[in-house]
Amino acid sequence: MVRDLIKLGEIWKGSIKARLIAIVVLSQTLLAAGLLLTGIFYTHRRLLSTLDAGMQARAMSVAALVRYAEDASGNVYFDDTLMPSSLDPAHPDLFAVWTERSGLLTRSSSWPSGLDLPAAGRDHWNFKFAHVHYRGLRVFQVPVLDREEGKAFRPQSLTIVYAAPMHQLDEQVQQAGISIALSSLLLLGATVLLALWGIRRGLLPLQELAAQAGLVSTHNWELHLPDDAQQIKELRPLTQSMTTMLERLHHSFDQQREFMGNAAHELKTPVAVLKSTLQSLLQRPRASEEYRAGLEHSLEDLERLEQLLQWMLRLARAEQWAHGALRRDLQVIDITATCEEAVERIRHLAESRNATVHLSKNGPVLFRADPEDLQLVWINLLENAVRYGPEGGSVEVAVIRENAGPARIVFEDHGAGIALADLPHVFERFYRGDPSRTRSTGGFGLGLAIAKALVEAYGGTIAAESAAGKGTRMTVELPTGRESM
Amino acid sequence: MRVLVIEDEPRLADNIARSLRESAGYAVDIAHDGQEGLFLAESSEYDVVLLDLMLPQMDGMQLLRRVRQGGQRTPVLVVTARDDKESVVALLNAGADDYLTKPFDLGELLARTKALIRRGKGQPSPVLSVGDLELNTVNRSVQRGGRPISLTAMEYRVLEYLAHRPRAVVSKTELLEHLYDYNWEKFSNVIEVYISGLRRKLDDGSARQLIHTLRGQGYILQDGQP
Numbered sequence: 001m002v003r004d005l006i007k008l009g010e011i012w013k014g015s016i017k018a019r020l021i022a023i024v025v026l027s028q029t030l031l032a033a034g035l036l037l038t039g040i041f042y043t044h045r046r047l048l049s050t051l052d053a054g055m056q057a058r059a060m061s062v063a064a065l066v067r068y069a070e071d072a073s074g075n076v077y078f079d080d081t082l083m084p085s086s087l088d089p090a091h092p093d094l095f096a097v098w099t100e101r102s103g104l105l106t107r108s109s110s111w112p113s114g115l116d117l118p119a120a121g122r123d124h125w126n127f128k129f130a131h132v133h134y135r136g137l138r139v140f141q142v143p144v145l146d147r148e149e150g151k152a153f154r155p156q157s158l159t160i161v162y163a164a165p166m167h168q169l170d171e172q173v174q175q176a177g178i179s180i181a182l183s184s185l186l187l188l189g190a191t192v193l194l195a196l197w198g199i200r201r202g203l204l205p206l207q208e209l210a211a212q213a214g215l216v217s218t219h220n221w222e223l224h225l226p227d228d229a230q231q232i233k234e235l236r237p238l239t240q241s242m243t244t245m246l247e248r249l250h251h252s253f254d255q256q257r258e259f260m261g262n263a264a265h266e267l268k269t270p271v272a273v274l275k276s277t278l279q280s281l282l283q284r285p286r287a288s289e290e291y292r293a294g295l296e297h298s299l300e301d302l303e304r305l306e307q308l309l310q311w312m313l314r315l316a317r318a319e320q321w322a323h324g325a326l327r328r329d330l331q332v333i334d335i336t337a338t339c340e341e342a343v344e345r346i347r348h349l350a351e352s353r354n355a356t357v358h359l360s361k362n363g364p365v366l367f368r369a370d371p372e373d374l375q376l377v378w379i380n381l382l383e384n385a386v387r388y389g390p391e392g393g394s395v396e397v398a399v400i401r402e403n404a405g406p407a408r409i410v411f412e413d414h415g416a417g418i419a420l421a422d423l424p425h426v427f428e429r430f431y432r433g434d435p436s437r438t439r440s441t442g443g444f445g446l447g448l449a450i451a452k453a454l455v456e457a458y459g460g461t462i463a464a465e466s467a468a469g470k471g472t473r474m475t476v477e478l479p480t481g482r483e484s485m
Numbered sequence: 486m487r488v489l490v491i492e493d494e495p496r497l498a499d500n501i502a503r504s505l506r507e508s509a510g511y512a513v514d515i516a517h518d519g520q521e522g523l524f525l526a527e528s529s530e531y532d533v534v535l536l537d538l539m540l541p542q543m544d545g546m547q548l549l550r551r552v553r554q555g556g557q558r559t560p561v562l563v564v565t566a567r568d569d570k571e572s573v574v575a576l577l578n579a580g581a582d583d584y585l586t587k588p589f590d591l592g593e594l595l596a597r598t599k600a601l602i603r604r605g606k607g608q609p610s611p612v613l614s615v616g617d618l619e620l621n622t623v624n625r626s627v628q629r630g631g632r633p634i635s636l637t638a639m640e641y642r643v644l645e646y647l648a649h650r651p652r653a654v655v656s657k658t659e660l661l662e663h664l665y666d667y668n669w670e671k672f673s674n675v676i677e678v679y680i681s682g683l684r685r686k687l688d689d690g691s692a693r694q695l696i697h698t699l700r701g702q703g704y705i706l707q708d709g710q711p
């Protein structure tokens with residue numbers, strides 16, 4: 001029993017259809033029960049009032065059988081020759097008549113001994129006699145109907161008690177109840193069938209949607225929303241969130257694939273160099289100096305390859321952060337201080353190109369971040385500015401914070417600038433405006449991509465402006481003002 | 486044979502050049518960007534061009550189109566990091582003769598280069614024969630009438646070039662251009678030395694002369710008098 005209940009509970013929990021059907025059945029049952037109760041109550045009352053009216057009439061007919069004696073005494077007698085027989089001989093009606101003057105006048109032969117009459121004031125009451133329910137009626141002050149004009153005596157009044165069995169009424173009420181219950185049951189069955197059909201039809205768009213969603217894969221990102229599913233108001237939040245979820249997934253999947261493709265492509269050339277060096281070394285016997293030189297070259301190439309891998313990992317991690325991966329190691333730091341540190345770290349490179357880096361500060365600007373990340377961004381931007389600026393040129397760095405606005409960190413060089421066609425692409429990974437230039441300067445085309453991903457990981461933006469021949473300005477904006485959190 | 490390698494990664498270019506020089510005995514010129522490559526390809530005679538696609542100044546595809554538009558028929562072997570079908574098809578349609586994806590095998594690069602040179606000169610087989618002379622370009626061996634002949638590296642290179650173009654008149658300048666890199670003018674007098682050395686070794690003990698000199702025109706490799 002308990003197990004059955006648990007099973008029912010599971011079905012209830014596990015199926016919308018079961019839930020809806022249960023609700024339909026429950027409400028129908030309540031309705032049927034209400035209908036049944038009202039029906040029985042109403043039928044009972046109607047029948048009872050009919051019975052009461054009938055009994056009243058019969059009591060009056062009993063009263064009509066009370067006659068005055070032919071003398072002038074004013075005594076009465078009961079003329080039972082005219083008494084109609086009971087409807088149900090097995091359970092005859094009961095009656096008794098009392099006169100004012102002499103008490104009990106007559107009573108029916110079946111009058112039960114010791115029948116308790118109710119106290120004065122109640123005219124109707126129910127009692128049980130010979131295993132049958134009876135209803136009793138007591139009428140006071142009934143005048144003797146047999147009256148002749150001109151008699152000298154004062155007319156008498158009677159008290160009449162009349163009782164009739166109620167089993168017919170009970171049966172009728174029972175029949176009415178059964179017919180109401182049966183028709184309710186039939187209706188319930190019909191409703192359940194209708195509800196099942198309706199629910200199945202109602203859930204059909206959901207099934208179609210599921211079938212369509214099942215067709216989506218990494219090779220087919222297109223989700224064809226069935227018209228039904230689009231039109232149904234209740235499904236709209238689902239279809240909308242499915243569409244946006246798919247778009248996001250598709251986007252990040254494409255990004256990953258593109259990154260893999262880019263990475264594989266970028267790794268091919270250094271691997272080709274390494275392989276060709278070793279193969280040409282093995283093509284014929286060589287002097288030990290030649291082997292040594294070849295091995296040294298290979299080692300250099302390997303180191304470069306290792307560096308490329310490190311940069312790619314750094315980018316992958318930064319992009320992961322930019323896509324909302326959780327970070328716990330953040331502390332409130334001063335942006336200006338990280339800039340100073342970055343300028344210090346770039347000093348060696350700047351000196352080798354006779355370039356000067358000038359940092360203009362406006363006091364500490366607080367921000368919640370990992371200082372290493374920010375320094376990496378600044379170093380990447382500084383390296384670009386120093387490398388692509390002219391020999392002996394200058395680079396200006398400014399940390400600006402106006403009122404409650406975001407912190408702006410601006411890097412400006414006075415080099416050749418970025419070609420207009422390259423400008424929209426400078427933050428793309430592995431993008432090199434001019435391959436020859438980066439090859440000679442040792443870049444991988446990842447620095448700006450990493451900078452962008454890191455800045456975005458902190459909810460900031462990065463933008464490049466450039467004028468040919470005048471220089472390049474990189475502006476980073478970081479949303480400061482949430483440091484107290 | 487003379488090969489032009491257009492590759493911007495200096496070490497890769499050096500490795501390819503070294504391998505071509507050492508294993509095939511070819512003269513090799515190197516260009517490190519597209520513009521230099523185009524200039525060399527248009528101004529000199531090459532037997533094959535090895536071309537990288539990602540190049541500074543001018544990308545490989547553009548260079549290839551320019552070379553073909555200029556009517557150059559030199560075979561071009563493209564060395565590329567991209568191996569998707571679309572770019573391979575685009576390459577071949579732009580006039581490339583063959584392609585190799587990075588990272589490649591140096592042996593395969595050599596074999597494909599040799600094959601392109603042969604086919605560029607109408608010789609399908611790696612073993613070239615003129616009369617009873619047989620020249621194997623794979624292991625660089627020569628025999629006449631079944632008798633192995635040992636040649637110096639330069640003698641072999643001269644003979645190999647002549648054997649790729651049998652019965653055709655090959656001028657001294659053409660020989661020089663195809664056997665040396667861009668410094669070939671310095672070597673203008675050495676061809677006679679190699680030719681006479683070759684004649685001595687090939688025709689030694691044989692009634693029929695194979696290398697003939699046409700005064701003022703050049704040399705012909707063929708069985709019998711021209």
